[in-house]
Amino acid sequence: MTPDLFEFEERQRCRKWREELCPGAVVLHGFAAQDDTAIFAALHGVTGEAAFRHMITPGGFRMSVALTNCGAYGWVSDRTGYRYDATDPESGKPWPRMPGVFLKLAQKAAASAGFEDFEPDACLVNRYEPGARLSLHQDKNERDFGAPIVSVSLGLPAIFLWGGLRREDRPVRIPLMHGDVMVWGGPSRLCYHGVLALKEGNHPLMGGYRINLTFRKAT
């Protein structure tokens, strides 16, 4: 198959995905770029209180992505399962409070995508190093799927995988760069998604990492 034909078919698939599989998902290119130094400073505050760690999946595997949380609730995984917890299992203390710059950014992005009054109570902070990946999954540990998901990309670029509502739906590849924000909710709230293994690189602000902030209403 020629590259042109491949690109044409990929475009067709993207259109089908937008219109049929995941309506309501939005990519806001560069939306967070202007705030990146403030976000970076706030991030240091959060990770100083609750360090990145590699959680264990119920299957007993170590996740390649390191994560921590801020906000009233944090997403945790161990051999017993996935859940939201108000305390950090590493320290027994509450998660760091959600920085104002995080909350405002999430609310502004949600509103831009048509979701007014987004009140996230959980912010997952994912750190990808080269080789780290996230296989296809749904965000479904939240109590109420009425609220959207807001996902902020910082640092090294990554290829995001956007699937449909069924695991068998072949994902579309979406390149995400520093400052890009994705919002999905409504009919696309439970779409499968993942991230391909991160490539090596250097970013002026984030160095050799990709940081992803994911805002959710957990309760």
Added chain:
DNA sequence: AAGTCGCC
């Protein structure tokens, strides 16, 4: 179960 592997 948000993982990894071997095989094709």
Added chain:
DNA sequence: ATGG
């Protein structure tokens, strides 16, 4: 290298 990629994907089932």
